[in-house]
Amino acid sequence: MTPELFFQYLFAGITYGIMYAIVAIGFNIIYNTTGIINFAQGEFVMLGGMISISLLQFMPLPLAVVCAVIITMLVGALIEMIFIRWLDNPSVLRLIIITIGLSILMREVALHIWDESIRSLPYFYGNEITTIGIGPVRISPQVLWVIGVCGVVVIGLSLFFKITPLGREMRACSANRTAAILCGINTRNMVTFSFMLSAGIGALAGCVMSPITYTQYDSGTALAIKGFTVAILGGLGNSMGAVAAGLLLGILEAYSVAVVPLAFQDAISIAILLIILFVRPHGLFGSSEAARLTEF
Amino acid sequence: MLKIRNLDAGYGKLRVLKNISLHVDAGEIVTMIGANGAGKTTLLSTIIGLVHPSTGSIEFMNRDCAPLASRHIIAAGCVLVPEGRQVFAPMSVEENLILGGYVLQKKEGKAAVYRELKHQYDLFPVLRERRNQLAGTLSGGEQQMLAMGRALMSRPRLVMMDEPSTGLAPLVVRDIFKVIVRLREEGNTVLLVEQNAKAALSIADRGYVLETGRIIVQGPADDLLANQDVQRAYLGREKIE
Numbered sequence: 001m002t003p004e005l006f007f008q009y010l011f012a013g014i015t016y017g018i019m020y021a022i023v024a025i026g027f028n029i030i031y032n033t034t035g036i037i038n039f040a041q042g043e044f045v046m047l048g049g050m051i052s053i054s055l056l057q058f059m060p061l062p063l064a065v066v067c068a069v070i071i072t073m074l075v076g077a078l079i080e081m082i083f084i085r086w087l088d089n090p091s092v093l094r095l096i097i098i099t100i101g102l103s104i105l106m107r108e109v110a111l112h113i114w115d116e117s118i119r120s121l122p123y124f125y126g127n128e129i130t131t132i133g134i135g136p137v138r139i140s141p142q143v144l145w146v147i148g149v150c151g152v153v154v155i156g157l158s159l160f161f162k163i164t165p166l167g168r169e170m171r172a173c174s175a176n177r178t179a180a181i182l183c184g185i186n187t188r189n190m191v192t193f194s195f196m197l198s199a200g201i202g203a204l205a206g207c208v209m210s211p212i213t214y215t216q217y218d219s220g221t222a223l224a225i226k227g228f229t230v231a232i233l234g235g236l237g238n239s240m241g242a243v244a245a246g247l248l249l250g251i252l253e254a255y256s257v258a259v260v261p262l263a264f265q266d267a268i269s270i271a272i273l274l275i276i277l278f279v280r281p282h283g284l285f286g287s288s289e290a291a292r293l294t295e296f
Numbered sequence: 297m298l299k300i301r302n303l304d305a306g307y308g309k310l311r312v313l314k315n316i317s318l319h320v321d322a323g324e325i326v327t328m329i330g331a332n333g334a335g336k337t338t339l340l341s342t343i344i345g346l347v348h349p350s351t352g353s354i355e356f357m358n359r360d361c362a363p364l365a366s367r368h369i370i371a372a373g374c375v376l377v378p379e380g381r382q383v384f385a386p387m388s389v390e391e392n393l394i395l396g397g398y399v400l401q402k403k404e405g406k407a408a409v410y411r412e413l414k415h416q417y418d419l420f421p422v423l424r425e426r427r428n429q430l431a432g433t434l435s436g437g438e439q440q441m442l443a444m445g446r447a448l449m450s451r452p453r454l455v456m457m458d459e460p461s462t463g464l465a466p467l468v469v470r471d472i473f474k475v476i477v478r479l480r481e482e483g484n485t486v487l488l489v490e491q492n493a494k495a496a497l498s499i500a501d502r503g504y505v506l507e508t509g510r511i512i513v514q515g516p517a518d519d520l521l522a523n524q525d526v527q528r529a530y531l532g533r534e535k536i537e
Contacts, residue, residue, distance in 0.1 A: 165401075168387075172395050175384040182344065182378060184370035184399040184450065 001258060007137040009254040015143045015212065017250020018150045022205035023227025024234060024242035025153065026198035032174035032237045033187075033194040036095040040079070041202055042224025043106040048072045048203025049215035050110060053119045061124065065207045069200050076199025080192045103220070110217040121210040142211050149208045153201055154243060170194060174237070222266065229273040235283030245284060297322045297454055297485055298343070298374070303352030305342040312338040314509040316352070320454065320487050325480050327488045327496040327517065329530055330506035336489045337379055339506070340456050343487075344376045345369045357453065371399050373453035377460065381443040385432030389423055392431050392442055396449030409449070416445040419475065437468035444475065448484075455479065456487040461495065473499055493530035497521045505530070 001009075023045060030038040052068035059067070083098055084090075090098075123130065124145050131138040161167040173180040173190040180187050206215065213219070230249055234241030249272065253265050260268075276283065298320040306312040312335045320326045330336050341347040343354055345366035354362045361369050384392050393416055397409035417424035420441045426434060431442055440460055447455060457476070461469040469492065476486055477499050490496035497503050497517045505513040505526060513526060520526050 168391060168395065169398070171387060172384050172391075175386050176382050178346070178378065179382040179384060180395070181346065181366050182370070182376050182382070183395050183446070184367045184402075185395070186367055 004136045007135065009258065010251060011134075011137055011139050011143060013251030013254030014247060015139075015146055015250070016253060017230075017247040018146055018243070019205060019209045019213070019223075019246075020226045020230045020249055021243045021246025022150050022153060022201060023223050024231035024246060025157065025239050026202045026205075027227055027231040028237050028239055028242060029157075029194050029198040029201070031231070033170055033190050034095065036092055036099065037228065037231075037236075038195070038198065039096065039099040039224060039228075040103040040106055040220075041198065041227060042220030042222070043103050043110070044072055044076060044199045044202030044220070045206035045209075045223050046110060046215060046217065046220035047075060047106065047199075048206030049121065049210040049219070050114050050119070050206075050217070051203070052207045053121055053210065053215065054114070056121065061122070065121075065204070068207060069203045072203035072206075073196045073200040076195040077192050080195035084195075085188055085192065103224070107218055107220065114217055116217065118214050118216045119210075120214045121207060123211045124208070140212070142208070146208050146212070149204060150243070153204065154239060157201075157239060166193065225266075225273070226269050229269050229276070232273065232281070233276050233283055235285040238283070238285055241283060241285035248284075297357060298487070299353075299355040300343070301353045301355075303339075303342065303349050303354065305338060305347055305349040305352075307338075307347070311350075312509050313342065313349075316506075316509075316511055318504055318511065318514070320485060322453075322485050323480065323483065324502065325476065325486045325488060325500045327490055327500035327503045328506055329490055329493040329496055329503060329520075329526075331491070331530075333508075334506040335509040336506055337458055340376055340458050340487075340489060343369075343456065344374065367399075370450065370452075371402070373450075375447040375450055375452040375455055377443050377447045377455065377457040379458040379462065381436075381439040383431040383434070383439050383442050383446070385430065387431055388428050389431055389434070389442055390427040392446050393423070393449050396446030399450040412449050412451060416448060419448070419478070420445050437464050437471065440464065440468075440472055441475070444472075448479075452484070454485045454487060456489070458489050459491060460488075461490065461492045469495060493526070494521075 023041060026041045026044065027037060030036065048068050051071050052064045055064035055067050079102060083102060084095065123142050125141040130141055132141055161171055169185050170190050170193060172183065172185065173187050177187055226249065230242055230246045233249065234245030249269055253268055256265060256268050300316055300318050303313055303316040304311060316339065328336055328339065338347060342349050345364055349362050353360060356369065356372060356374050359372065361372065384395065393413055394409060397412055400412060401409045422438055423442060423445055426438065431439065434442060444460070460472050464472065473495055476488065479486055488496055488500065497520055500517040502515065503517045503520045504511050505520065513520065513523060
């Protein structure tokens, strides 16, 4: 492998890895406040992309992205309020099955609204063939957008959770739900907020990655599997771990092309998921103690 | 302040509390003693709204609070220091306390919370020393103090404590009980649930004895301390005459 090719693969891996990481962060936010995996997370990503593409006919790109994120957040909140909020002490398994049902529902609705065609947002800067040279490597400016947005999301989230009262209350809810209730916090609202937040982050990811990966009514499923792998690999609930694990998976996938045919890319991430579930279910960066305390 | 009449409660079909009636007046320390599984924790959970009663009434400050959600009961001034401390382990001591002031902040704003924070640090100097430490790294006694400070942050009228002495060294237990006495001196009302019957009765004004979900004996703390049945069952003293 020539050095140029080596770095080219590296950048491709980083780009995909970061996209997986953003999806995984969405998983983590909901996991932290509710203890469940929201299997409809990939659908939030798809919705963000699709809505922004549709809105683009009526407004400029930045506005379309902002509106798409807001609409997806509202959808997230609505879904939580309709399907989850009113349940009295639901079991984790029941909640997970509800989210699986929701993902199917959202996919079918998307199929009816946007049919089966593959769409994409235009490149935020330049077009398909615009490249920027970094040393020997030529990358698309969209890659920088993806990396930048991910950076902003990760930093913004950690500030949100550290500094703001709402963030503190959400962390309290995840650290000890009973104690949060005993402080007078409305934990149900915290769950709604966490669905909104992770829907918004998913939608934002869906917008920035749309020019690279394209968006289709069922593109959320594959992303959800990758995001789930990354979330487990990084240790559930650990956002920094998710970024590291995302990069790891993205880069592994990228280099795998050099060894095995392209079609095996997805098989690799599923193989990693299985191995990690068998060998280290608490992830590379999670603590085994925390994993034992979780409800499944 | 707190009046409970003919209360029945439990989980699903399991009836844990049977026909409980009790009252707590302002400025009192009332203790509820009983063995494991007597229903002490269930009683407190029912008062605070975590468990809903099947029949009976719970009146707090002349307001029926049986149908209310926990957060409304807490906002009305009734707080619980739960069994096993239940601090927010991955958060700092100060964050734990500020979260305890959640209700106060909604009522009176941020400034009130920080005033109260100072007050708690005066009451528990060790918490001021450890303000930036993660709550999970504190010792058991310090965690108990943090849990109490957190509950007191909302400036409650009635503080309920679920077995504050569990798993603590005797010296630490003495400190905790000193704080409880001090709370009464400051005008608070305390409902103290304890297995450590002797210590609890020695600081309380009145006491109730709970056995398998029923109140079997009640009266002034001194009378209970002198009561032979109570002595035999809970104070570990059997007089052979």
